[in-house]
Structures are given as C-alpha cells and as structure tokens.
Amino acid sequence: MVIELAKILVFPGLVFLFAYAMFAQWLDRKLYARMQNRVGPRFIQPLADIVKLFSKETIIPKSVDPVLFRILPYFAFAAVATSFLFLPIMDSPITSIDGDLVIVAYLLTIPTLVLSLSGWVSATPYSIIGGIRCLSQLFSYEVPYFLSLLTPALMLGTWNINEISKGLPGMIVAHPIYILPVAVAFMVGIIALQGKLERKPFDIADAETEIVAGPFTEYSGRLFGIFRLSLDMEMIVGVSLLVAVFLGGVYPFSGALAIVSYLVKTIFVLFILAYIKTAVARIKINQMIDFGWMVLAPLSLLGILLVVLLHMGGIL
Amino acid sequence: MMRPGAIWRELVKNLLRKPVTVLYPAERMAIPYAVRGKPVFEPSTCIGCMMCVRDCPSEAVKIEKLAEKTFACTFYLDRCIYCGQCAESCPRKSITMTHDYELACIDKSVLKEYKKGAPQQPK
C-alpha cells in the first residue's frame, strides 16, 4: 500500500512527472534558443517561473463565474497527472488495464476542453476567440491523432499501452515491413501532438500577437501557474505516449536501465518537437483545419490501411 | 518550390555554434573610434565664447565665469544626448568627447560633471 502510494505520488508518478516536465520545458526552450542563435534560459528557469507564478496574486475578474474559473485549472492538472499512471516509464506502468490507450487518449483531450471552457468563462473578446479557436482546432487534430494511435493497436490486436510497447519491437524485428505503417503513423502522431500541445505551427489558440494569450488572458497567479504546469506535463505525457506506442517504450533495456532508454527516446521526440516549433510560422485556423482533414487524416488512414493490407496479405 | 522548414540550414548551423549574444558586463564589444561618450572640459583653453551653450540641443552645458579668463563648466549628463555638437562648436577644442559610455547610475543627481579652471597667475 505504502509502496503503491509512493509510486503514484513520487516515482514514477507525480513528482517525477513534475521534475521531468520542468526539464522538458527547459530543454525545449534551450533548443529553441540555440537554434535561433540565442543563449536561452538557465536550467532552473522553468522552476523559477512556476514558483514566481505560485507566489503572485491571483486576480479574479468580476465578470467571471468564480467557482468555475477557480476549479478549471485543477481539472486539466488532474487529467494529465492521471493519464501518466498508464504509461510505461519503468518496466511496467503503475497501473495497466485493458483499453488504457483509449483512456489516455480521452484524458489528454480534457486539458483542451478545459482551455476552451476557461476561455468562455473569462468572457472577454480575446479569451472567447481563443476558446472558439481551441475547440475548432481540437476537431482538426484529434481525429488524425486517434487514428495514428490506432495503427499499432491494430497491428498487435490490443488496446493496452504496455502490451503494445512490449510487443511492437518484436513484431518489427520479425516482419520489417511493418515499419512502414508505424513510421507513417508516428509522423502523423508527432504533428498532431504539436497541435494538441498548442505549439507552433498550431499555437493558434494563444497566438500572442493576435489575441494576447487566448483563453489564458484573464488568468493570473496560482491558477495560471497550474495551467502552465499541466500543459508542461501534458507535453511529457504526450511524448511518453508516442514513445510507448510507436518507439517500443523502454525497449531494449529492462529493469533499472529501462529508465535510460525511456529518457533517450523521449528526449529524441522532444528534439523533433522543438525543431518543428523553430522551423515554421504559425498558420491560420482555416489552414489548420484544411491541413488536419486533407493531409493528416488521409495519412493516418493510410497507416491503418497498410496494416490491414499487411494483415490480409497473410504475413502474420 | 515551396516547402515547410525552408530555414533548416541556419538552424542546423546554429545548433553547432555558440550563441551570438554578448553577455554584457562579463564580455564587452570593441568600441568604434567614432563613438561619443561622456564629454570632458579642458579649462585652460576655454575662452568663454559660450558657443557650446548656444548650440547644445538639450541645454546640458553650463559655463560660468569665475575670474578673468577662468571658467567653470558643468555638464548635465542626464540631459546630454551625446551628439558631440559642443565639441564641434568649440573654437578652441576645449570640449572633447570620450569613449566613456557606461554612465548608468541609480541617483540621477550624480550625473553632473563640474570642472573649473585654476585662476591664472599674473605674470
């Protein structure tokens, strides 16, 4: 019991998630800065930002519903923290049930919904536009994201993240042709994740020069800190999910070394995410929806189609 | 040909090299010869023609006559725009611009430079 609780709260649970989220934010900002030929933040900077936000005054505007305004950030935080329990960081995740891939995918949708709700609750032009954009964006990346997650699940015939991550490497070694659908789905997944995390080129909902901070405009102090923290943690959860589903989780190590392969793989994905963020401009919401439905969705369907064809071809 | 990520060449180059940022108080850039910093006054050559006072765009120079052929000059460095017009207007080159540009301080009243000439000894 005590060990279970320690696992959930400390390692590989909440404290680890927090620490790794801070590290990931630092890495992301540092890479972003270095690719722009700047110095970038110090290692302690993300933590300092969070501490600063938590120690600042929280202003609640008169026009908002105070209860909803206050509890929304905690919803996002709780959803993200819960979804992390299903992901294999060590040998096996803290908890694993059949169909947890669907659970994680749905839990990861909650922060976006909470964001758009908080935009509505704030009731100012910038946050309302931000909230609407958040929702319209959701429809364009969510489908390709789910479909791309479906590809390896179909391949292995299971909805359990742990089983997928354990089974995928063996399957690819046995039948190298399966690398094709996984590669296509991984590409779609990484781009859709960029949209999910509201990073460039999909940072449409909190486009700074257009609508200030979008749904966050009225948030300040501790509530904003929790929002930021849950978004940072969402990045780790999203990246870990991609690693578990497409890159074989902790393969090839096991035991204590498992964490090493986990870290190496997540940092690799974080690097790709930072590179995409650096190399492109923000696109418009209509371009995003076009891109989501015209490019990403067909590509992810192509991945599924490949799996189905390969299955029917009788390789397995 | 349009493609996303057309800026990649510079990004890869930047990853491999040091940031261009100059971490100011620790590192400094070379100052070009032409830079105009704090003006300095040379009392021995001043003839009290007041050209500097007349031409200064921000009224940052004050020349006082202390005695015959002895002048004191005050530069109000908080008002000075470091254009160097006083140095150019001076017929005797009593005012020159230095390279001393690090004048920031917390108390604005410190930004005042007073220099007076020694009274001339009668020969």
Place this chain on the structure above:
Amino acid sequence: MSERMILPIGPQHPLLKEPTHFKFTLEGEKIVDADIRLGYNHRGIEKACEERTYLQDLYMVERICGICSFVHSTNFAQATEDILKVEIPQRAKYLRVIVGELERIHSHLLWLGVAGHEIGFDTLFMLSWRDREIVQDLLEIITGNRVNYSFNTIGGVRKDLSKEEIDQTIKGLKVLEEQTKYFADVATKETTFIGRVAGVGYLPKEVALSHCAVGPTARGSGVDIDVRRDLPYAAYGEIPFNVITSDRGDVLGRTIVRVGETLEAINIVRYAIEHLPSGPITAKVPRKVQPGEAFSRYEAPRGEAVLYARANGTEKPDRIKVRAPTLANLASVRHTLLNQTVADIPIIVAAIDPCLSCTDRTSVILKQDGSPKTEEIDWAELRKRSLISKPLK
C-alpha cells in the same frame, strides 16, 4: 454567424509596438469593419522646433523616429540648405547616401523580423535581427551611434569616412548580402510563411493611388514611385539603381519589395563608396536664415517623408511641418483589413511598417458625450501656449 463582436486592440496590445487604437467589428473570425484612432503619442516636436535654433532643431527632428532618424534630419538639413541657397559639397552628398541606404537596410531587416514575429515565425525574427546587428555596427563605426546618428549638419555632414571604415563597411556588406539573399530564399520558399502572407491584405493599384500610399506599400501594389529616382536629392541623381516593384499587391508583394530594396541598397552603398569624391564635407552656413520657405522630400524606408520649413530671418524657424510616411500609408490599412480574418490583423498592420509616434501630430480629447472638445484660438495664442515658458535647470 451573423452575431457581431467588437474586438478592441490597443493602445496596449502585444501586436503594437507603439500606442494606437483599433476597433474591429467581427463576424466570427471575419473583419467587417475597422476603425483606427491615432493620437496616443503626440509629442509636440514641431512646436518645440520653433523655439530652438536650426542647429538644435536638427537633433530634435532626428528624434521624431527611432528607426529612420536620418530621414528626418536629412530632410530638415535639405530644407534649411534650400532656404539658405547653399550647395553642399559633393562628398557630403555621397556620405548622406551611404548612411541613408545603410539605414534603409537596417529598417528593412527590422521589418522582416517584425513581420516574422507577427505571424509567429520567431526564428526569422531572431535571425534577421541578429544580422541587423551587422549594419547597426557599421552605422556605429561610420557615425558613432547605432540610432540617432547625429551625422548631419546644416551644410553637409559632420564626420568623414576613413579608409579603415570603408574596408569594414565593405566587409560587413558582403555578409549582409549573403544573409539577405538567404532570407529572401526563406521568405519565398517557406510554406507556412507564404501561407500567411500570400493573398493577405490585398491592396489594388487603384486603391493604393487613391489612398495616396507611398513607399514599399505602394510599390508592392505596382505603383512605380520612388523619390530617389523621380526627384533626386543628395547624390541619387548620379547613382544607378533599380526601383523594385511588385504587382502582387498583398503582404507577400510588400515583402518581396522590401527584401529586393535591401539588396538594392547594398549595391547603392557599394557604388557610393567606390565613387566617393574627395573634397570637403561641410559648406559654411550662416547662423541666421533669411526669410523664406522650403519643402523637402526624402524616400524613407517606409515611403516618402515630407518636411516643410518656414524661416523668418532669425536663428529659429517659424514653422516646421513633418509628414511621416506612415500617415500616408495608414489610410490604406483600413481597406486592406476588410474581409480578412482576425489572424491576419497583425501582419496586415505590420505590413506598412507603421511608425506611429512619428505620425502623431495631434491629440484629440473627447468629452464625456463623445464630442471633441473644441475652442478657437489664433496662431499667436497657440504659439504662446505651446512654447516652453521657463528654461530647464
């Protein structure tokens, strides 16, 4: 989607670097009406010029704009020289061209960065501003300051160009040319960048003409105007250069014009350095200016800047009037904003390279009921009110 919403932007907003106010009427994300209010940054420079001598005014007008400061000081010097009927030395003319064109390079690179930032392409912003440092350093080497160069004087320029400085300039220009070509390449190939600027903020040629657009805004719509060629000042009459125009009329067209002008400016500086005549750099001018009036035009990086000066025979001018290029271009902004989306607002507003504090000449104070507070006063009274009554110190 017929419900309309008012989106206020400014006076304080991350989109704006200077205070101004936009009121957008939206239908969903579409802009159906736009209202621009100026006047948040009136500094009274024209009035302040009336109580300073011509030499002091030179430094005053230089501070109208922080980016194109050389424009206004050259304009003022030209107008004064015109009233005085002084011909400045040939070498001074070439030096004015060199500094003016370097300033154009720095202004256009700055614009490219700002445009990148407005559409969320921060990498372009960081990199173009990094390379802008090169031209800023060149300006510091040549004039002694990075902005507000204090390079002009009435009757010429204040500082000569030495052999060493010429070498450094040529070296710097080489890097600049390489980088500018690279940015031109990126700006015409990067899909997300093109997607944000192509077809956005379309300004047809007729509208550009009827709304009196100037500079790259007009040239981006195919209006072939350039004061440097049409009414040469300084040494532009002797220097061959191309006027870059684009028929696209959208923000991409203005980008192409600006990047092309940057490359052209590099060539102009090279030519001017190679053909730099020897001789004095300043002509002798009297302190008092005889009565008369003059009108000076200058092709600033943002478009044509105009300065009117009237002298009354004393050491101080009677009237100075400056029209910054942004004022001419602002009229076309409303037209380009209509029927665009909210996401296009930043880049459309940035596309004219607005310099709002240079533009503001007046502040209008509205009464509670919304009507302007008006009161009739005559010229003498206005002069008396606006001059600083007691000296500093």
